[in-house]
Amino acid sequence: MSPNELPAREAMEFDVIIVGAGPAGLSAAIRLKQVAPECSVVIVEKGSEVGAHILSGAVIDPIGLDRLLPDWRNDSSHPLRQAVKTDRFYWLTKRRAVRLPNWFMPPLMSNHGNFVASLGDVCRWLATKAESLGVELYPGFAATEVLYGSRGEVRGVATGDMGVGKDGQPKPGFTRGIELRGKYTLFAEGARGSLTKAVIAKYALQQDRDPPKFGIGLKEVWQVPPEQHRAGLIQHTFGWPLDNHTGGGSFLYHWGDNLVSVGFVVHLNYHNPWISPFEELQRFKTHPLVRSTLAGGKRISYGARAITEGGWQSVPKLTFPGGALIGCAGGFVNVPRIKGSHNAMLSGILAAEKVAEALAASRANDELEAYEASWRTSDIGRDLRKVRNVKPLWSRFGTIIGVGLGGLDMWTNTLGFSLFGTLSHGKPDNQTLEPASKFKPIAYPKPDGKLTFDRLSSVFLSGTNHEADQPVHLHVADLESEKRIEHDVFAGPSNRYCPAGVYEWVGEGADLKLVINAQNCVHCKTCDIKDPAGNITWTAPQGGGGPNYTQM
Amino acid sequence: MKILVPVKRVVDANAHVRVKADGSGVDLSGVKMSINPFDEIAVEEATRLKEKGSAAEIVCVSIGPAEAAEVLRSAFAIGADRGQLVIGEGDLEPLAVAKILKAVIEKENPQLVILGKQAIDYDNDQTGQMLAGLLGWPQATFASNVTIEGDQVQVTREVDGGHQTVRLRLPAIITCDLRLNTPRFAALPSIMKAKKKPIEQKSVDSYGVDLKPRLQVLKLAEPPRRKAGIKVKSVTELLDKLRNEAGVI
Numbered sequence: 001m002s003p004n005e006l007p008a009r010e011a012m013e014f015d016v017i018i019v020g021a022g023p024a025g026l027s028a029a030i031r032l033k034q035v036a037p038e039c040s041v042v043i044v045e046k047g048s049e050v051g052a053h054i055l056s057g058a059v060i061d062p063i064g065l066d067r068l069l070p071d072w073r074n075d076s077s078h079p080l081r082q083a084v085k086t087d088r089f090y091w092l093t094k095r096r097a098v099r100l101p102n103w104f105m106p107p108l109m110s111n112h113g114n115f116v117a118s119l120g121d122v123c124r125w126l127a128t129k130a131e132s133l134g135v136e137l138y139p140g141f142a143a144t145e146v147l148y149g150s151r152g153e154v155r156g157v158a159t160g161d162m163g164v165g166k167d168g169q170p171k172p173g174f175t176r177g178i179e180l181r182g183k184y185t186l187f188a189e190g191a192r193g194s195l196t197k198a199v200i201a202k203y204a205l206q207q208d209r210d211p212p213k214f215g216i217g218l219k220e221v222w223q224v225p226p227e228q229h230r231a232g233l234i235q236h237t238f239g240w241p242l243d244n245h246t247g248g249g250s251f252l253y254h255w256g257d258n259l260v261s262v263g264f265v266v267h268l269n270y271h272n273p274w275i276s277p278f279e280e281l282q283r284f285k286t287h288p289l290v291r292s293t294l295a296g297g298k299r300i301s302y303g304a305r306a307i308t309e310g311g312w313q314s315v316p317k318l319t320f321p322g323g324a325l326i327g328c329a330g331g332f333v334n335v336p337r338i339k340g341s342h343n344a345m346l347s348g349i350l351a352a353e354k355v356a357e358a359l360a361a362s363r364a365n366d367e368l369e370a371y372e373a374s375w376r377t378s379d380i381g382r383d384l385r386k387v388r389n390v391k392p393l394w395s396r397f398g399t400i401i402g403v404g405l406g407g408l409d410m411w412t413n414t415l416g417f418s419l420f421g422t423l424s425h426g427k428p429d430n431q432t433l434e435p436a437s438k439f440k441p442i443a444y445p446k447p448d449g450k451l452t453f454d455r456l457s458s459v460f461l462s463g464t465n466h467e468a469d470q471p472v473h474l475h476v477a478d479l480e481s482e483k484r485i486e487h488d489v490f491a492g493p494s495n496r497y498c499p500a501g502v503y504e505w506v507g508e509g510a511d512l513k514l515v516i517n518a519q520n521c522v523h524c525k526t527c528d529i530k531d532p533a534g535n536i537t538w539t540a541p542q543g544g545g546g547p548n549y550t551q552m
Numbered sequence: 553m554k555i556l557v558p559v560k561r562v563v564d565a566n567a568h569v570r571v572k573a574d575g576s577g578v579d580l581s582g583v584k585m586s587i588n589p590f591d592e593i594a595v596e597e598a599t600r601l602k603e604k605g606s607a608a609e610i611v612c613v614s615i616g617p618a619e620a621a622e623v624l625r626s627a628f629a630i631g632a633d634r635g636q637l638v639i640g641e642g643d644l645e646p647l648a649v650a651k652i653l654k655a656v657i658e659k660e661n662p663q664l665v666i667l668g669k670q671a672i673d674y675d676n677d678q679t680g681q682m683l684a685g686l687l688g689w690p691q692a693t694f695a696s697n698v699t700i701e702g703d704q705v706q707v708t709r710e711v712d713g714g715h716q717t718v719r720l721r722l723p724a725i726i727t728c729d730l731r732l733n734t735p736r737f738a739a740l741p742s743i744m745k746a747k748k749k750p751i752e753q754k755s756v757d758s759y760g761v762d763l764k765p766r767l768q769v770l771k772l773a774e775p776p777r778r779k780a781g782i783k784v785k786s787v788t789e790l791l792d793k794l795r796n797e798a799g800v801i
Contacts, residue, residue: 010739010741012740012741012744048564048566048584049584051582052584118582120582121582124582136744138740138743141740159740162737162739163737172734173734173735173736173737175736175737175739176739178739178740178741223573257581298570300568300570460568461568463566463567463568465566548564548566548567548568548584550567550568550581550582550583550584551581551582
C-alpha cells in the first residue's frame, strides 16, 4: 500500500509541540507552563518511557535546574543525591596513570558543586514535574515526519504508523499515525536527530557555520564491592588506549548504591578505520587504575550514544519559521567539561521564554528570532565560547600538544582573550577516515567475560527491543557505493563503530552483502554521522522500540 | 453484560532485573513497569466482545501501589470504561488477591471475569482458579478463543496435546493464554481520552479480608551461569561424554 492509499491521519492542535523528552524538551515544557500556564504543550518521546533512551555520564552542573526549579533541593524526590567530592584527572599510558594537579586546570573545569547522577532518572523526575503542570507527555510515540504549511513554515510533526510489516504493508492491528499541529514546534531530539537533520537541511541552518562535529560515548554501569566504592569520586582520563591522533577519553564516576558509571568517548573525526570505540572501552577497563575499581563487581547496564562536540562554531542557526532546535539538536556539549545537560536545560528554558513571548503577542508559526539572537550572550554562549578552540586544537595537533594548547587557550579565555581567535573544525566527521590499507588492523584483546565483554552480551544489558516484523529503520541510499567505498576502501568500519553489532558484511566476491541487524540498534546515530560513503540515514523505528536504559 | 478485568502492574517484559545483593528480593529501582501482558490480552478480548455487541461495559480493577493507576490507564486506552484501584503496598499472594477480587465482584456483579492466566513477575497461575473456587463459578483457563452465546460462553482452551472446547454458563471466569489475541496499539487519541476516565480508589484494608501471607520467601538467587560448551570431534566421543561424564544415557 502506498502512503496515499492509507487512511487520512487524525490531526490534533496544540500551542507547542516538543519532540523528545530529554533534559531540553522537558525543561522547555516546564518553563512554558510556568510562564504561560494556559498554553497547551505536548511532548512525544520515541522511547518506551521517559528516560529509556537517555544516556549520559553524568556529572551534572545544576545551573539549569537552579533556574528551572529554584527550590529543587527541598524536593525529597529529586535524583541528584551524590555531590562530587573528589575530582581527578589522569594522563594514561599503558601501565601508568599520571595525575594532573587540580590547580593546573582552568577554573571552568572544576566540578565543585556538581552532582553525579543518572540523567535518565533526572528526566523521569522532570517528567513528573511537567505532567503535574499539565504538560501532555506521550512516550512510545516516535515523531517521524515534519509537517510544513503552505508558506514553507513548520506546522508540527506526525507520529509514525504502528503495525507496519517488514514489507511495508499494514499488519493486523495497524494504527495510523497522528498529526500534531501547533503554533511552534521545538526539536529536542538530541545529537543528530532524524527530524532535526531534515529541518537543518531544508532551511540551510548549517550555512556559514562549521560542520557539526560528534563523538561516540559508550557507557557501562557497574555495581562494585563496597570496599572499592568511593562515593562522589569522579575520574577522567585521556591518552591510552587511544593513539596520539585519535581524540577522546574516559570517565568514571562513583555514586548510588555502590554504583560506578564507567564510559569512554571517541571523537568521531578519527582517521583509522580499524578503530573500534566499543573495544577501546573494553580495553580501557583493563588499565590498573580502572581494573582495581571494577574487579569483583558486576556489570548491570550498557549503552551508547553519539554526542555533539562542535560547540560554538558548529551550532547551526537555531530558528526557522514555526520552530527551533533546543538541546543537543543544536549541539551544546562543552567538550573539555564533558557535559552538556546543563546547556540543554538552559536552551530549553530560553527557547520556552521566547515562545511564551510570541504566544502572548498572538504570533504563530513565525521565526523565534529572539532565541537565535540571545543564546550566544547567554550562559550557554559564555560556557561554550571559552572552550571553542579545545577540540580544533586537539584535532590539529594530536593529544599531547593539542590538549596542552587547549588548556592554555582555556586559561587565556578565562582572562578574556585567545591567541588563536576562533579555530575551524575542518571536515565533517564522515570525511576524516583514511583508506584501511594505510593502517594495520588493531588487535584488540579477547573479552574475558568478567571485566571485558563482547557486543552482543552488552546489547542484551541495554534492554534493546524492537518489534521484529517492521521495516528496517536504517536506510542505505546506495548499496553499490556502500560496497565500493565503505567496504572496499575502508574495510567496513560500520562493523566496528557501531556499538551494537548492527552492521555486518558477510560473504565474499559477488555474494558480498551488508547485513543490517536493525533490531539491535541502540539509537546512538553514529552510522548516520560516520559512514564514509554518506549513505546511511537513521530513521525512527516504531515507537517504543530501542533501548530500555535504567540508571543510565 | 458487564465484564470485569483484573490487571496487574508488573516489571516490563523487556526490562532486565537483578536479584538484590542480599538475596531478599528483586531490585526494581528505576525499572520500567507495565501492565501484565496476559492482562493486556484480557482487556483486548473484553474490548473486542464489547465492539461485537456482546458486552456493554468493561470495568478494570488493579490491586497494588498508587502507581498501579498507570496500568488502569493502559487498559482504558485499549477500551476499558472505568477502573477501580485497590491500594496496598507489598506483594499480595494469589489467595489474598482472589479474596479482594471476590469482594469487588460481589459489588460490581459482572457476568464475566477475564483474567490473564498468570502474571509475568511470579508466574503463579493461581488467581483465576482460586477466584472461581471462592465464587463457586465455572472456569475456563488458558483460553485461545471466546464466544458469547446468550447466557453461555464457549471457550477453546489450550491443553497439553491440543485444544479443548468447553461451554460454561454465565457468570463465569476465563483466564487467557497468549494466542487469544494480539492487543492493539493504543492510538494517541485513545491514550488522551484514557486520562479522563474515572478511577475509584479504595484501600486493601477496607475489604476486611485476611491478607496474611501463607508463603515465606527464604532466598532469591539468579540462575547459575551456563558454562561454555566444548566441541567434540566424533560421535563416539559424544556418546562417551554423555555416558561417562554427563551420565544421561
